[in-house]
Amino acid sequence: MSREELFSVRPLFNPEGRHVYLETYGCQMNVNDSEVVLSILQGAGFTLCEKMDEADLILVNTCSIRDNAEQRVLGRLDLFRQEKKRRPGVVVGVLGCMAERLKDKLLENSAVDIVAGPDAYRDLPRLVEAVTASGKQINTILSHEETYADIAPVRMDKQGVSAFISIMRGCNNVCSYCIVPYVRGAERSRDPESILNEARTLIDAGYREINLLGQNVDSYNWSPADPAEGKLDFAGLLDRVARLDPAVRIRFATSHPKDMSDRVLHTMASHPNICRHIHLPVQSGSDVMLEKMNRKYTRARYMEQIASIRRIMPDCAVTTDVIAGFSGESDEDFEATLSLFREVRYDGAFMFQYSERPGTKASRHYPDDVPAAVKTARLNEIIALQNGISLERNRECVGKFYEVLIEGPSKRSDAELVGRTSQNKTCVFPAGGHRPGEYVNVRVLSCTSATLLCEVV
Ligand code: 5AD
Numbered sequence: 001m002s003r004e005e006l007f008s009v010r011p012l013f014n015p016e017g018r019h020v021y022l023e024t025y026g027c028q029m030n031v032n033d034s035e036v037v038l039s040i041l042q043g044a045g046f047t048l049c050e051k052m053d054e055a056d057l058i059l060v061n062t063c064s065i066r067d068n069a070e071q072r073v074l075g076r077l078d079l080f081r082q083e084k085k086r087r088p089g090v091v092v093g094v095l096g097c098m099a100e101r102l103k104d105k106l107l108e109n110s111a112v113d114i115v116a117g118p119d120a121y122r123d124l125p126r127l128v129e130a131v132t133a134s135g136k137q138i139n140t141i142l143s144h145e146e147t148y149a150d151i152a153p154v155r156m157d158k159q160g161v162s163a164f165i166s167i168m169r170g171c172n173n174v175c176s177y178c179i180v181p182y183v184r185g186a187e188r189s190r191d192p193e194s195i196l197n198e199a200r201t202l203i204d205a206g207y208r209e210i211n212l213l214g215q216n217v218d219s220y221n222w223s224p225a226d227p228a229e230g231k232l233d234f235a236g237l238l239d240r241v242a243r244l245d246p247a248v249r250i251r252f253a254t255s256h257p258k259d260m261s262d263r264v265l266h267t268m269a270s271h272p273n274i275c276r277h278i279h280l281p282v283q284s285g286s287d288v289m290l291e292k293m294n295r296k297y298t299r300a301r302y303m304e305q306i307a308s309i310r311r312i313m314p315d316c317a318v319t320t321d322v323i324a325g326f327s328g329e330s331d332e333d334f335e336a337t338l339s340l341f342r343e344v345r346y347d348g349a350f351m352f353q354y355s356e357r358p359g360t361k362a363s364r365h366y367p368d369d370v371p372a373a374v375k376t377a378r379l380n381e382i383i384a385l386q387n388g389i390s391l392e393r394n395r396e397c398v399g400k401f402y403e404v405l406i407e408g409p410s411k412r413s414d415a416e417l418v419g420r421t422s423q424n425k426t427c428v429f430p431a432g433g434h435r436p437g438e439y440v441n442v443r444v445l446s447c448t449s450a451t452l453l454c455e456v457v
């Protein structure tokens with residue numbers, strides 16, 4: 001294999017040799033981790049296959065954020081076990097957050113041969129070989145340094161328009177409900193030169209949108225070995241990535257209200273190619289809950305940040321995450337969340353029921369005492385409220401003009417294309433000879449709560 005092939009951003013294709021089938025659950029960070037895993041495995045002679053029954057190695061990259069995410073993966077393992085019965089010799093590995101959380105408990109599952117945590121991917125080729133020689137293998141060692149900075153992820157998306165770059169790993173915030181710090185380890189920032197190189201490679205390969213990823217991008221902080229080189233914070237990094245190519249869009253996630261600075265907002269405002277969208281998880285509108293969640297901000301401070309965003313970038317969309325039914329959440333607490341949603345009028349939100357995660361501060365100190373039926377009712381109530389607000393927000397777009405980056409055909413028909421505005425709103429419009437990766441100007445004709453229906457102008 002040539003050096004050039006090994007550094008290709010797209011998967012290698014080789015009908016000979018060993019094949020890996022890779023499923024990914026969870027966040028964008030996990031999608032990007034799977035791209036790192038594929039790169040490492042290609043280096044060890046594997047090529048990607050799209051069907052499980054063609055695979056010598058079946059891998060599932062997992063999420064532990066809520067119990068239902070784990071249940072889904074356990075269901076997949078039952079299927080992989082059947083595949084192993086049909087074709088003995090197939091090796092099955094569990095990667096990522098569940099591997100880290102459950103460790104050798106997962107090895108008790110007869111489907112599983114390999115357990116590898118998020119910092120153990122370089123070890124995968126060795127683990128795979130060792131299975132044949134000596135049976136089940138595990139590596140769940142977390143690292144203070146690993147950022148996979150030198151590994152060129154192999155992109156598995158279909159269209160080649162939008163790609164992820166992880167700028168940091170791990171998390172140092174101990175939100176009391178959250179499993180992430182335990183399964184992803186301590187926060188570490190990646191060398192900016194390696195980030196910029198990866199971005200340049202993507203741009204050269206035709207990508208038109210780069211998503212910078214981290215659990216808390218606002219605490220990105222690069223301190224070089226040589227202090228003369230100077231430190232770099234997230235605003236500085238964003239500025240450098242945005243300068244690479246004004247025709248390439250930059251997005252980022254996730255922002256943390258306790259760390260997001262006006263400097264980041266001003267950097268966004270000064271670069272038209274940094275998308276006008278901030279994902280700013282609030283989790284609750286009640287100060288009592290925020291304190292117990294250890295979020296380190298108050299509702300009032302959060303609202304000040306929303307005001308800053310709108311003052312500095314009036315056209316910026318804001319989305320959020322929220323949890324219904326956290327420990328001790330009263331009707332008043334939940335009402336505070338609803339009223340915050342009415343005040344902010346988010347463009348969109350990811351809404352969840354609280355799911356107690358073993359080992360977290362909440363699981364040790366705060367009882368999971370909101371009845372399941374109440375959690376569900378609250379979740380439904382906030383979803384209904386937000387759907388109404390999303391629809392109103394989208395109606396405000398009708399009649400207006402937007403620049404859209406085309407991502408691919410629409411789900412319904414090849415005669416229609418899908419793309420997004422800078423504000424991250426999904427637009428559907430007649431294809432008319434346009435292609436993924438192009439920018440087009442559209443006018444919004446009508447909308448649903450999720451989509452803007454447009455014409456190209
Ligand atoms: N239960 C429910 N939702 C959770 N999240 C994180 N931990 C939990 C949990 N234990 C949500 C938060 C976070 C998003 C990624 O998932 O809203 O922002």
Ligand code: SF4
Pocket residue numbers: 025026027028029030062063064065096097179180183184
């Ligand atoms: Fe991503 Fe968190 Fe799920 Fe891990 S647990 S995959 S970090 S969302």
